[in-house]
Amino acid sequence: xxxxxxxxxxxxxxxxxLLREVLMKIEDSESSWPARKHVVACAGVCKSWREIxxxxxxxxxxxxxxxxxxxxxxxxxxxxVIQCFVKRNRATQMHYLYLSLSQALADDGKFLLAARRFxxxxxxxxxxxxxxxxxxRASGSYIGKxxxxxxxNKFVVYDALPPHAGAKMxxxxxxxMVGLKISPRxxxxxxxxxxxxxELNVLGARSPRRMHCVMDTIPASAxxxxxxxxIQIDFPFSKANSFPAIPFFWSNxxxxxxxxxxxxxxxxxxxxxxxxxxPRWNQQLHCWCLNxxxxxxxxxxxxxxxxxxxxxxxxxxxxxxxxxxxxxxxKDAFTMDFSYPLSAFQAFAIxxxxxxxxxxxx
Numbered sequence: 412x413x414x415x416x417x418x419x420x421x422x423x424x425x426x427x428x429l430l431r432e433v434l435m436k437i438e439d440s441e442s443s444w445p446a447r448k449h450v451v452a453c454a455g456v457c458k459s460w461r462e463i464x465x466x467x468x469x470x471x472x473x474x475x476x477x478x479x480x481x482x483x484x485x486x487x488x489x490x491x492v493i494q495c496f497v498k499r500n501r502a503t504q505m506h507y508l509y510l511s512l513s514q515a516l517a518d519d520g521k522f523l524l525a526a527r528r529f530x531x532x533x534x535x536x537x538x539x540x541x542x543x544x545x546x547x548r549a550s551g552s553y554i555g556k557x558x559x560x561x562x563x564n565k566f567v568v569y570d571a572l573p574p575h576a577g578a579k580m581x582x583x584x585x586x587x588m589v590g591l592k593i594s595p596r597x598x599x600x601x602x603x604x605x606x607x608x609x610e611l612n613v614l615g616a617r618s619p620r621r622m623h624c625v626m627d628t629i630p631a632s633a634x635x636x637x638x639x640x641x642i643q644i645d646f647p648f649s650k651a652n653s654f655p656a657i658p659f660f661w662s663n664x665x666x667x668x669x670x671x672x673x674x675x676x677x678x679x680x681x682x683x684x685x686x687x688x689x690p691r692w693n694q695q696l697h698c699w700c701l702n703x704x705x706x707x708x709x710x711x712x713x714x715x716x717x718x719x720x721x722x723x724x725x726x727x728x729x730x731x732x733x734x735x736x737x738x739x740x741x742k743d744a745f746t747m748d749f750s751y752p753l754s755a756f757q758a759f760a761i762x763x764x765x766x767x768x769x770x771x772x773x
Contacts, residue, residue, distance in 0.1 A: 422457055423457040423458065427459075434463050434464060437450060437453060438467045438468065443476070444510065444521040445521070450468070450478055451478065451479065470644075471485040471487060471488065471493075471754075472485060472751055475487075475488040477521070477755070481643065481644065483524060483541070483754065483755045483756050484643040485643060485644075486640050486751045486752045486754055487749050487752075487758075492749070492750045493750065493755065494510075495508055495511055495748065495749070495759075496508075496511055496745060496746050496747060497509075497737075497744070497747055498743060499743040499744075499745070504528040505526070505527050505528075505546075506527075506763060507524075507526075508524040508526075508747070508755070509521060509523060516740045516744075516746060524755065525546065526538065526539045526540070527546040535558070535559045535767050536558045537556060537557040537558075538553065538556050539759065539760060548571075554571050555571050555604075555760065559764070563767055564609045564611065565606070565607070566607040566608075566767075567606055567607075568605035568606075568607070568760040568761070569602060570600070571602070572600060572602070574602055574604050574628040574641055574643065604627055604757065605624060605625065606627065607764045608622070608624075609623075609764075619690050619712070620687065621686075622686065622717070623684070623685075624686070626684070627682050628641055629752050630680045630683060631680070631683045631684070632680065634723070634732070634751075634752060638752075683752065684719070684722050684723055685719060685720060685735070686717065686718065687717055688718050698710060701714065701716055703736060703738050707738025707739060707740060707746060708739075708740045709741065713738070713739060713745070713765040714737065714738035714739060715736075716735070716737075717734050718731065718733055719734070734753055735748070735761060737762045745762070747759065
């Protein structure tokens with residue numbers, strides 16, 4: 412349905428009270444995909460419909476619903492888990508992230524993100540995009556990347572957009588070339604948002620990996636009661652032009668207080684640190700085991716669960732909660748479950764680091 416901006420449209424002239432009630436019922440009833448597409452379609456009818464939808468749609472943290480592309484960059488819900496799965500194509504070096512639509516370990520899913528692996532002389536890089544056919548940084552669908560060091564035991568996650576107010580972009584030769592020589596509208600930023608480290612594994616595959624993640628843009632207090640994490644509430648206008656059929660917006664009524672998007676104060680606020688849950692040796696099975704609650708069915712060195720590190724100063728339930736779980740269910744199929752304060756983009760990037768195996772980690 413084509414969007415009509417004029418005020419002479421029959422749909423635009425519906426009584427606001429009736430229109431709001433109708434759209435509210437649609438929003439409440441369509442809780443998951445593919446039915447969720449009806450909510451998106453309503454936002455494209457006309458301007459008055461869009462404005463009301465913008466007021467009704469809540470953040471992923473509050474609603475637990477992924478509706479528009481901006482949801483990919485928002486923290487997951489606090490009291491529930493977003494269940495996803497990843498499919499790998501070895502021939503093309505592509506990885507696809509889907510939102511699970513059922514309790515099955517692998518279903519058709521709702522496509523969310525794609526990543527392509529590029530091997531360089533000094534590092535390996537995964538380019539992450541909203542579109543599986545636009546896997547290059549000059550594309551309007553590019554949203555970030557994961558880059559390893561030469562040894563393949565340290566990774567940095569970069570966001571193409573500022574994760575919070577005052578975020579500093581890492582200046583590189585490539586970002587300057589993309590930003591200045593191709594188009595000033597291309598979102599070519601390099602904003603570090605996470606650091607992932609795998610400890611040297613001297614015993615090889617006989618010993619489990621040790622994983623350490625520093626979430627540079629998330630304060631350690633975010634996992635404590637009442638804590639908050641920065642949230643992205645909109646894509647820049649240039650990205651909207653790249654996908655004219657998809658509304659990249661968020662309403663002013665749903666914008667959180669500016670303090671939530673403020674930069675971390677290094678003197679007062681430490682970054683959140685996550686570590687992998689240590690597996691236990693099963694004497695009967697003669698292997699290292701973790702309880703994935705039925706979400707992982709194949710033993711693999713890539714399987715992991717991330718919990719809060721003791722250095723965050725948290726105790727009790729917050730120290731035991733699993734914020735990200737990733738594991739194998741088939742030859743090239745994996746499940747990925749995440750919750751607050753991680754976003755789908757951050758969780759996907761961290762999970763991708765598990766694929767880039769090197770001898771230093773195995």
